[in-house]
Every structure is written in C-alpha cells, then in structure tokens.
Amino acid sequence: xxxxxxxxxxxxxxxxxxxxxxxxxxxxxxxxxxxxxxxxxxxxxxxxxxxxxxxxxxxxxxxxxxxxxxxxxxxxxxxxxxxxxxxxxxxxxxxxxxxxxxxxxxxxxxxxxxxxxxxxxxxxxxxxxxxxxxxxxxxxxxxxxxxxxxxxxxxxxxxxxxxxxxxxxxxxxxxxxxxxxxx
Amino acid sequence: xxxxxxxxxxxxxxxxxxxxxxxxxxxxxxxxxxxxxxxxxxxxxxxxxxxxxxxxxxxxxxxxxxxxxxxxxxxxxxxxxxxxxxxxxxxxxxxxxxxxxxxxxxxxxxxxxxxxxxxxxxxxxxxxxxxxxxxxxxxxxxxxxxxxxxxxxxxxxxxxxxxxxxxxxxxxxxxxxxxxxxxxxxxxxxxxxxxxxxxxxxxxxxxxxxxxxxxxxxxxxxxxxxxxxxxxxxxxx
Ligand code: SF4
Ligand code: FES
Numbered sequence: 001x002x003x004x005x006x007x008x009x010x011x012x013x014x015x016x017x018x019x020x021x022x023x024x025x026x027x028x029x030x031x032x033x034x035x036x037x038x039x040x041x042x043x044x045x046x047x048x049x050x051x052x053x054x055x056x057x058x059x060x061x062x063x064x065x066x067x068x069x070x071x072x073x074x075x076x077x078x079x080x081x082x083x084x085x086x087x088x089x090x091x092x093x094x095x096x097x098x099x100x101x102x103x104x105x106x107x108x109x110x111x112x113x114x115x116x117x118x119x120x121x122x123x124x125x126x127x128x129x130x131x132x133x134x135x136x137x138x139x140x141x142x143x144x145x146x147x148x149x150x151x152x153x154x155x156x157x158x159x160x161x162x163x164x165x166x167x168x169x170x171x172x173x174x175x176x177x178x179x180x181x182x183x
Numbered sequence: 184x185x186x187x188x189x190x191x192x193x194x195x196x197x198x199x200x201x202x203x204x205x206x207x208x209x210x211x212x213x214x215x216x217x218x219x220x221x222x223x224x225x226x227x228x229x230x231x232x233x234x235x236x237x238x239x240x241x242x243x244x245x246x247x248x249x250x251x252x253x254x255x256x257x258x259x260x261x262x263x264x265x266x267x268x269x270x271x272x273x274x275x276x277x278x279x280x281x282x283x284x285x286x287x288x289x290x291x292x293x294x295x296x297x298x299x300x301x302x303x304x305x306x307x308x309x310x311x312x313x314x315x316x317x318x319x320x321x322x323x324x325x326x327x328x329x330x331x332x333x334x335x336x337x338x339x340x341x342x343x344x345x346x347x348x349x350x351x352x353x354x355x356x357x358x359x360x361x362x363x364x365x366x367x368x369x370x371x372x373x374x375x376x377x378x379x380x381x382x383x384x385x386x387x388x389x390x391x392x393x394x395x396x397x398x399x400x401x402x403x404x405x406x407x408x409x410x411x412x413x414x415x416x417x418x419x420x
Contacts, residue, residue: 087283090304091275099311100279142308149303153283177408180303182282182294183399 006055006168009079010042013068014095014137015061018154019086020044023058025157033161036168041078050078056167057081058160059146061088063138064095067131076144081167083148085160087182089140090151096137103135148173151182190254192236205245205256206234215410216258217267217296219274219384220333221246226342228334233270233296235263264300271297272305277356279314279328280385286394287386289402293331294385295409312356319369322391323380327359330387336360339382340373348373360387 012020020043026033039045040054057079063069075082087093098106107124111117140146150163159179166173188199192214199208204227209216220231229247236245237257245256257263274293282288314327332351337360340348348371352361364370373379380390399405 084304091280092309093283094281096309096311097281099309100313136311139304139309141304146304151303177298178406180298180301181405182297183285183288 005036005038007040007052008037008042008056008058008164008168009040009050009054009075010044010058011060011071011075012043013059013061013072013089013140014064015086015088015093017043017060019058019060019089019160022152022154022157023085023160026161027157029161033164036165050074054079055081056083056164059084059089059140060086062092062095062140063134063143065131065133069134069143072140072143081147082140082144083150083163083167084140084146085150085152085155087151087153089146090149092137092139093153096139099136103133107133151180153183155179156181188250188252188254190250190252190256192256193258193260199250201250203250205236205238205248205250205254208250209245209256209258210413213414213416214258215413216245217299217410218246219292219296219331220335222335222339222382222384224343225335225338225382228338231270231274231331231333233267235266237263267296268300268302269306271300271302272307274331275302275305276307276309277312278331279311281328285329285386286389287329289397289399289405291386291404292384292409295404298404299408299410314359317362317368318391319367320371320373321369322375323368323373323377324389324391325360325362325368326387326389328387329385330360331385332358332360333384335382335384336379336388340377340379343378346372346377346379348377348379 040052041047041050057075059072059075059082063072084090088095092099111119111124112122150159152159156179159175162175162179163173188201189196190199192209197208197212206216206218206221216234216236218234220228221234227247229244232244234245235242238248239255282294288294316326318324336349340346348363349360351358353359362368362371375390380388
C-alpha cells in the first residue's frame with residue numbers, strides 16, 4: 001500500500017448532510033476515490049479528530065454557531081485546500097433564512113411560540129453544552145479563506161467527483177456548464 | 184432612408200441600421216452582450232450596467248447607446264468581463280436569493296448570467312436585507328427579496344399593458360417596486376394575463392400556482408448558457 005496517499009477530510013457544519021449524501025451518490029466510483037485518497041476526520045469513517053495534515057478538506061454548511069466556527073478553523077489549519085460544497089457553505093443556504101429576523105425572534109419562534117412547539121417552561125435552552133448561536137449564519141468563506149466553491153443544493157455527485165479527481169491529480173478544476181448550478 | 188452603418192465589435196465588422204442601439208445591432212449580428220434590464224420591445228432603461236461596453240474607448244451602456252458609423256466597440260475584454268462579474272455578484276449579495284427553492288430557478292436571468300460567468304460564490308459579503316413579500320393578490324405575488332430593480336415590470340405594465348401597476352418608490356437601498364394602490368397588489372388592477380408578469384427576469388414577480396412545472400434538466404438555462412440563443416442565430420457578416 002503506498003504510504004503517501006493524499007488525505008481528505010470532510011465535515012457538515014450548518015448543513016443537512018445532503019452534500020455528503022451526494023458524495024455517496026458517486027456510487028461505485030467511491031472505490032476509485034478510495035484508491036486515490038485516505039479519509040481523515042470525516043463522518044464517512046467517523047474520525048472525530050484530525051490524525052494528520054490533509055490535502056483537501058470538504059466543507060458542507062455555513063457557520064451558525066461557535067462550534068461551526070471552531071471546526072471550520074480547525075479544517076483551515078489542517079488542510080492545504082478547502083472546498084466549500086453546497087449552497088449552505090457557499091451562501092448560507094436554508095439556515096440563512098433566519099438572517100432576516102433578529103436572533104431573539106428566531107429563538108422565540110423555535111422554542112416558545114412556534115405552532116408545533118411544546119415547551120411548558122417557556123424557556124429558551126441556555127446550557128453551556130449547547131453551542132452558542134452566532135448573530136447570523138455565515139457562508140464559510142466569510143469566516144476563513146476558502147479555495148474553491150462548488151454550489152448546488154446539493155452539488156451533483158458528478159460535480160463533486162470531477163472536482164475531487166481534478167484536485168487530487170493537480171489539474172485545474174474545469175467543470176462543464178451543466179455541473180455548476182445553484183439548485 | 185436605409186443606409187447601413189458599419190461598426191466593429193471586438194474587431195469583427197458588423198452592419199447595423201441607423202437608430203439601432205449597440206445591443207440591438209449586436210443581437211442581430213449574433214454577438215451576445217450581457218444584459219438584465221434590457222428587454223427587446225421595451226424602452227431602453229440603462230440601469231443595470233451589465234451591458235457596459237467601451238464605445239470608441241468610453242464606457243457606456245450598449246442598451247442605450249445608438250450605433251454610429253465607424254464605431255469601435257469593445258465587449259468581451261477581460262476588464263469588462265470582471266466588471267460585469269462584480270455587478271452580478273453585487274446583485275446576489277444585495278438581495279436575498281435562495282435559488283434552492285426559488286420557483287424561477289433554471290429560468291432566471293440573474294442566475295443564468297452568473298452561470299455564464301462561472302460564478303461559484305460572490306466575493307462580496309452578503310447583506311441580508313429585510314424585504315417583504317406581497318402575496319395579497321389571488322393570482323400574483325411579489326417577492327421583494329428577489330427584485331433586482333430592473334424596471335422591466337414598470338415599463339411593460341405602463342407601455343404594453345397600458346396600466347401602470349408598478350413603479351419605483353424610495354431611494355438608495357430603500358428603493359423598491361411599489362404598486363398603484365395604497366399598499367397591496369390585491370388592490371390594483373393587476374391581472375393574471377398582464378404581460379408585465381412575463382417581463383420579470385427573476386422570481387420577484389410570479390404567477391401563483393405555476394411553480395416547478397418544468398423538470399430540472401429541461402428548464403431554459405439548464406443545458407445551454409444564456410446568450411447562446413443569440414450567438415447561434417446571428418450571422419456575423
Ligand atoms: S419585480 Fe422583476 S421586473 Fe420588476 S423591477 Fe423587480 S426584478 Fe425587475
Ligand atoms: S442591459 Fe443595459 S444597462 Fe441594463
């Protein structure tokens with residue numbers, strides 16, 4: 001086994017895991033990918049921490065809380081190249097719909113007055129275990145430097161695969177028109 | 184009198200008719216100049232500046248500038264393309280454009296120019312302005328989050344529908360589309376058959392109950408970039 005396979009890390013911040021599902025949608029090409037890379041910190045192998053420096057980090061989701069920011073900074077430190085995948089990472093996505101209301105209104109709706117809320121205490125959770133929300137949801141590139149963006153909700157499996165193969169073989173990412181879409 | 188005018192766009196000679204605007208002559212010759220507020224059949228407006236070209240070295244909007252004999256037009260230069268890219272990016276961050284659930288996605292001209300320019304994420308910070316949705320009318324809705332203030336609905340309603348349902352109100356970042364009633368679209372004489380509804384390049388002005396009818400892959404800009412319809416029909420003579 002070649003000891004020098006590049007390593008790749010992935011994470012889902014304020015996202016829905018849809019981009020990771022799309023990555024799995026590359027089907028049997030995942031074997032090809034496994035030939036090319038070793039996975040480090042990622043929900044795919046369930047490594048919770050970085051074990052080594054990585055060539056590529058894939059970021060799904062933007063930052064909605066302080067934990068997202070910490071993880072994203074950790075990725076920036078441990079990866080040569082960071083790629084934002086999906087609309088949540090590139091523009092905030094559905095979580096960013098709360099950016100048009102104040103955080104108080106948002107918490108009120110979610111925990112107190114929303115139509116499906118059952119919360120007799122009428123209190124908004126305030127536990128040090130729960131990461132603090134940021135004032136807004138930020139796309140990843142507004143928090144750390146991001147090298148490439150692959151929009152889409154989610155980006156098609158073909159987009160992710162083509163971009164990864166290009167990155168791992170040191171080619172420029174040149175995607176056909178049909179593969180860059182915002183929906 | 185129908186003498187022909189000759190001008191050059193990016194070094195290629197094209198013929199034009201007197202009175203034509205640069206963008207019209209370019210369209211007829213199969214040269215695409217990016218645009219958003221321009222729509223054939225409407226009075227030129229010149230507000231989005233996406234069609235900015237250099238005409239004899241001076242920046243001007245191709246949709247409002249008349250052709251002149253011997254004019255030298257620069258269109259696809261790197262600096263103009265970068266400038267246009269920034270305009271598109273600004274339109275994205277200045278509104279709230281959630282393409283992933285927008286009814287207009289795939290058929291939206293703003294999204295389509297962004298695709299054509301290969302924009303994957305804007306370089307400017309998002310503004311997240313607070314904007315309203317007016318869904319009061321039984322058949323039509325206005326989502327101000329998506330409006331790019333191109334004025335195409337204003338001109339269409341006024342000049343083609345003869346109604347003047349829409350106009351601009353407010354200034355600066357407060358500027359928005361207002362309706363010809365105290366507050367709501369429902370109180371105007373806007374009608375589902377108004378041509379103004381087809382004029383909107385984005386998903387700001389929509390007919391209700393018509394969303395998501397075209398499958399992904401068959402929408403206007405799924406496979407071919409905006410402008411390719413112009414580039415494929417024109418004859419560069
Ligand atoms: S509603 Fe549509 S057509 Fe009217 S100004 Fe806004 S973007 Fe333009
Ligand atoms: S298309 Fe010419 S300024 Fe908008």
